[in-house]
Every structure is written in structure tokens, then in C-alpha cells.
Amino acid sequence: MQQEASNIASTLLEYIARPLRALQEWLSPYLPGDEWAAYLAFAVYVLVILAGGFGAILSRNLIRAMLGLVLTFLGVAGMFLLLASPFLAFMQLLIYVGAVCVLIFFAVMLTQNTDGGEESRLPSLASLGYGALAFLAPLAVAGPLIVMYAGRVPVETPQPEGTGLLGAGLLSSYVLPFELISIILLVAMAGAVYLAFRGFNPKRGGQNQ
Amino acid sequence: MTTLTFFLLASLLLLAMGLAGLITRRTLVGMLISVELMLNGAGLSIVAAYKSVPAADGVLGQLAALFVMGLAAAEATLVLAMILVAQRRFGKVTVRDISILR
Numbered sequence: 001m002q003q004e005a006s007n008i009a010s011t012l013l014e015y016i017a018r019p020l021r022a023l024q025e026w027l028s029p030y031l032p033g034d035e036w037a038a039y040l041a042f043a044v045y046v047l048v049i050l051a052g053g054f055g056a057i058l059s060r061n062l063i064r065a066m067l068g069l070v071l072t073f074l075g076v077a078g079m080f081l082l083l084a085s086p087f088l089a090f091m092q093l094l095i096y097v098g099a100v101c102v103l104i105f106f107a108v109m110l111t112q113n114t115d116g117g118e119e120s121r122l123p124s125l126a127s128l129g130y131g132a133l134a135f136l137a138p139l140a141v142a143g144p145l146i147v148m149y150a151g152r153v154p155v156e157t158p159q160p161e162g163t164g165l166l167g168a169g170l171l172s173s174y175v176l177p178f179e180l181i182s183i184i185l186l187v188a189m190a191g192a193v194y195l196a197f198r199g200f201n202p203k204r205g206g207q208n209q
Numbered sequence: 210m211t212t213l214t215f216f217l218l219a220s221l222l223l224l225a226m227g228l229a230g231l232i233t234r235r236t237l238v239g240m241l242i243s244v245e246l247m248l249n250g251a252g253l254s255i256v257a258a259y260k261s262v263p264a265a266d267g268v269l270g271q272l273a274a275l276f277v278m279g280l281a282a283a284e285a286t287l288v289l290a291m292i293l294v295a296q297r298r299f300g301k302v303t304v305r306d307i308s309i310l311r
Contacts, residue, residue: 046219053223056242057230069242072223076249079219083260085271088252095278100245103285107238107292111302123233131233138225146221150214157212158260161267166275169268177272181279188283192290 035157041082048075057131060122062108066101073097084158087166216257223250237295237302241288245281252277 027036048071055068073096080089123131170178223246230243252274259270295302 042215042219046222049219049223053226053246056246057226057233062236062238062242065239065242069245072246073249076223076253079216079253080256083216083256085256085260085267085274088256088271088274091275091278095282096245096249099282100285103289104238104241104245107241107289110293111236111238111296123235127233131229134232135225135229138221138228142221142224143218146214146217147210150217151210153211153213153262155211155213155261156263158267165268166271169272174269174272177276181276185279185283188286192286195287195290196293198294 038082041078045075045078045082048072048078063105066104066108069104070097070101073101082158084160086160087163211261213257213261216261217254220250220254220257223247223253235303235305237288237292237304237307240304241285241292244288245285248277248281248284 024036052068052071052073052075056065056072057068059065059068073092077089077092080086080092122128227243227245227247227250230246231240234240234243255277256270256274259265259273260267292302295307299306
């Protein structure tokens, strides 16, 4: 029974793998080395990041902007996977998509700007011009520098080093930054609670101020 | 042009998009979204550099990116509280209206 199941599974996998292999053979003269799949995945992730990012900064609806942000986070998580850091990819999903986006959603819900608010109009022409300038300036300044100098550094293909080493590093060499980030998180949360509850009066039916 | 170049260009793209959003957005929530974009680009560039250069310690790079993520979470928490306070005081969270210090 198990043998049969594994046979079926391998047959199915063969059906998926055969066209991929044919595609690889067909494309291999045009692609750099055997790393064509990585380049393809990188191109897909860049497209996902571009689509999500422009959605996040241009959408007139803040909920849609947040969904664009989620798309961007997914693309960056894929880039972490390409960089052989699967733990970071999962942390990206957990922290950003799981926590930060929920915070942003709360911020959208607790303010009155989701529909017909200030964000729903297009920005003024001057503001759009400044935005285009702010988009082009980092590309114009740092882009040529990256193209000129980053290519000179000898690089290797990223190798996974195992998640256990990360934990060992957190508890041995880098224990001080670890504790610092804990304190920062604690202080930030205490400050957030203090700010949110300042002026909160339970005797007046929980009315603020 | 090595793989490091491509990853750094992708993170530069994230920085540029975040900066453009920071300029064009009118509300604090939209600006928070843009800042998250930029922080994500920073983490990506750190990991790309540390994992690609042979002499660099890949563990240190991943931990640095984790710290950036922790800072981003703390920053988002604080900004949420600030947005609450601004909403309570001014009734709106557009940056043009939040211009008095006291």
C-alpha cells in the first residue's frame, strides 16, 4: 500500500519535473550556468516587490496599501530564502506579516481616514513631483555606486549554516545586542501603553479626556 | 555584476519606494507603511552582503537582520500609540494638521 502510494507520488512528480527539465534544456544556452532557476525566482520576487511596493505607496485606499505591503514582505521573504536564510524568511512572515501588518490595520481602523478621507484624493502635483524626486534620488546616487563597486567584491553562493548556530550566537557572542533589543521592545511597549492610556478615565464610562 | 549587485539593487529599490511614499503620503498611517518598506530594504541589504561575501560571518548578518526586524516592530508599536494620541487630540492624523508642539 505504502509502496503504491510512493509510486504514484513519484509518477506525479515526474509529470511535473519532465516539462521543467525540458524547459531547462531549451533555455540553458541562453541562461548563465545552472543557476537559471535562482535567477528566475529572483526576477519573480523583484516583480512581486515592485508590484507590492508601488501598490503600497500609490494606492488611495490605506487597506489596499497595507495589502501591497504584505505582498512586498512576501517578496522579501522569498529573497531571504534565495539567500539561504530560511529562518529569516519565516521570521519575516511572522513579525512583519503577522504583527506589523496587524498593527497597521489597527491604526487604519482607529483613525477616520479609510474612505473619503484625506488619503483618498490624489496628492497635489507638487507633492507628486517631490515624490518622484525622492524615488529617483537614491537610485541616481547609490545605484551607480552599487553597480560600480559591489561587482568587484568576490562573492560566493550563500550556504545555509543551520538555525542552531543562530541560537548559539544569540546566547554566546551576541548576547548583549539580544538583551538590548529585549529592553528596547519592553520600553517601546510600556511607552505605547502609557501613551494610549494617558487621560483614560474609567469613571466617566471609559471616555478619553 | 554579481548576485550581490542584484540583491543590493533590489534593496535600493525598496529604499527609493519607501522614500517616495514618505514624501507623498498625507497621513501618519501611510507614512508608517513607507517606513516599513525602507526598513525591510535595510534588512535585505544586510543579509545579502553578509551571506554573499566569503569572509563575512553569515550568522552575524542574519542576527543583525533579526534585530532590524525587532526594531521595526518596536517602531510600529510606538507609532501606533502616537497615531492614537494624535487622533484623540486633533481628530485627524494628517501631517498638515499636526504642526503645534505643545
